[in-house]
Amino acid sequence: MYLHGTSRINDKGHLEIGGCDATDLAAQFGTPLYIMDEALVRQRAREYVEAFKASGLPFQVAYASKAFSVMAMCAIAEQEGLSLDVVSDGELHTALQAGFPVERIHFHGNNKTPDEINMALETGIGCFVVDNFLELELLNALAGDKGKKVNILLRITPGVEAHTHDYISTGQQDSKFGFDLGNGAAREAIGKALTLSNLILLGVHSHIGSQIFEVEGFRMAVDKVAQFAVSIREELDLTFKVVNLGGGFGIRYVEGETPLPIHQYVQAITDAVKSNFSDANYPLPEIWVEPGRSMVGDAGTTLYTIGTSKNIPGVRKYIAVDGGMTDNPRPALYQSQYEAILANRGNAPLEETVSVAGKCCESGDMLIWDLELPQSESGDLLAVFCTGAYNYAMASNYNRIRRPAVVFVKDGEADLVVKRESLDNIVCNDVIPARLHKSPLAK
Template sequence: MRAHEAGALHGDLGSRGPAWLRTPHDVNALTAELWPATVTRSPDGSLTVGGLDVRDLAREHGTPAYVLDEADVRERCRRFRAGFEGADVYYAGKAFLCKAMVRIVAEEGLSLDVCTGGELAVALAAGMPPERIGLHGNNKSPRELERAVEAGVGRIVVDSFDEIDRLSEIARQKGARPKVMVRVTVGVEAHTHEYIATAHEDQKFGFSLFGGAAKRAVAKIIEEDTLELVGLHSHIGSQIFDTSGFELSARRLLQLHKQIKDQHNVELPEMDLGGGFGIAYTTQDDPADPADLGAQMFGLVKRECDALGIQSPRLSVEPGRAIVGPSVFTLYEIGTVKDVDGIRTYVSVDGGMSDNIRTALYDSSYSATIANRASDSGPVLARVVGKHCEAGDIVVKDEFLPADVRPGDLLAVPGTGAYCRSMASNYNHVPRPPVIAVANGEARVIVRRETEDDILALDVG
């Protein structure tokens, strides 16, 4: 039985089961599914990535730092493209976005999903073809919509009646007819953290299917004819391992698709089932392969369309975390080690909730390993914490580290590519870390480290 089928889950499904389920292990071992593809231990025990020793990366670029394995992220793009051949794969830029990431995505043949004007600006600055960009968001400003129309983005996912009116007026003013999809809340309760479950009725996204708002939105767009309706969209949540939610979502979307055909004589050419595919943060996680996901999703869409007597619309999906999440680890330096009455060892690093808020926000679980050496010591139960003035400033809730863990050691936390840099902050006026891309024995800074001067430059008082 897969871990996600085994019983009660706590957190955002980045935490599979309670901490007491963890058992001591070889403190030098690397569990392959948790790490980028090129990460190994050198003969003297230090981690290497893309042929480079992390000790050299730390000396040159400092810590904390996000380290991106470029070969790994490119391979994940290719696996999604191959697994969903015949569909459109939109990388969800909210997971992690910078100009270099946009170029990687574009070079690997994926499209790009953005959800703010800032993300759109990065995409355009990096040269992503506008027709391969989709714009999301529950409260797009008039200026964001104008910019999207002016740029000629491939599609805009509309989220409210106010937005339909707003976009229709902009389209009339610009003499344009932008392509749109209607985001539908399909009433699927994804087994995930409340804050990242997005298809149940009581939340801010989309048009309710069961309340009738989705049908009214579709009718309004078709009747006014200022926007080109190309399809329906659903996103049921994040960090999801069980495809049954996608199956139910697809079935309900296609039933609406059939009703639109019958009532309006319009057969929509596209359907987007969103993203949210889970990754492994700990050994308790069991993510699906993109090829398996594609086969299952294509199969369920075809079966439902055949049953309804309609043509299968062109499918699109939006993986973000599943592409960049496993391709990055965060490299820290340990500052203090504190034994607390024999309960556990507290290991403090030079970052924390400012570079990874997910543990505090979603009760997520992560793994960790000493990165600069191997150890002959046995394991101790440790909690990796940050330097911020918060008791909840926890990076890794529970991990077995070597008993000789000490200040000055480097510590690596895998699975930090998605949402860590995107949600990073300057809490306690801590500058945000850089992103270092590594490939073929070379490292390059793709997002530079913030400095105290950067922070002071914004303080005009």
């Protein structure tokens, strides 16, 4: 079994994370439960920062909060010297409520609403990443209404197709994001931005996809961005001060996946920047990146209680847990794979192959197919690894199931950072109109 970060099997045979016994966490906080290994999150943040410091280039490492946005995570990002990406008023509000420095917040999104833009303008965020022509005009007008000039990057699609799932590949020409480099839209957007008096164009943004295990795609993206930068300098006398190369750095979910160490991704990017821009006699820009999954993904573990089981002779055995696609929709969305163990019997021999089903009323609510486990029983605790990214963030109330609590564990201490939803939370926004209080048979 592969254990991440501070995870281990302790003397009792129980899974332990951050010095906390998983069985104790289940007893104290209930299940399903998201457990975040705080030490591993901080380690990942420091690996990025130290790797960029070693490059000698000016930089910002911006945590992509879409991966896991809670106030406690924003606090850690601030303490580790990170910037922060947000893509909605909800993520922005979370950052603001956590006291995150507004000048280090970058606002992404392909369809920012006027209300969201106004909110970001009023709070004075550091940069907008502009995705389309309508947003250029709208942002300029709204900034003008407030007498402000705002920093922007233009998101471009460089035509680099990363080796990843279609749903999380974003750098190819056929993408809902950004200005296309190949068809001239990016060049047109630069020219347009320079005519808008309330926008300060710092440079460009490029993101080629997610869960990437090699560096060639990043090198290709740097090469294309550098060529574009040189052409813009020659045509429009504009030198990019910032080049944002996005994120997408992979993590290990299951055996056989082999992501590179963080410093290798960073070195490949910074070496490519130095080579491409220096060869063109172009001032080296400040480099921004946006890790999300690779900052928090393998720091997360979801703890479930096993309930019922169903054995179909000659076919398979199902075991059902007290969560499912409501707390982890990724297997249903894009066939994501996970590893898991019995948290209360971590050293027991593997004796059966089971498939882990959720409790939702959907045949597709399956978390893991064909998992090797000890002989499992109702009441056992199942720990599913690498659930720190896009699990809590994508959680829903389908079937009116309550979303789980989240705890941070470190040095033997467990801190609740998100309370478990209550039944009252489920109905707190429901309203019954007065006309529905009448009996349909009343005259």
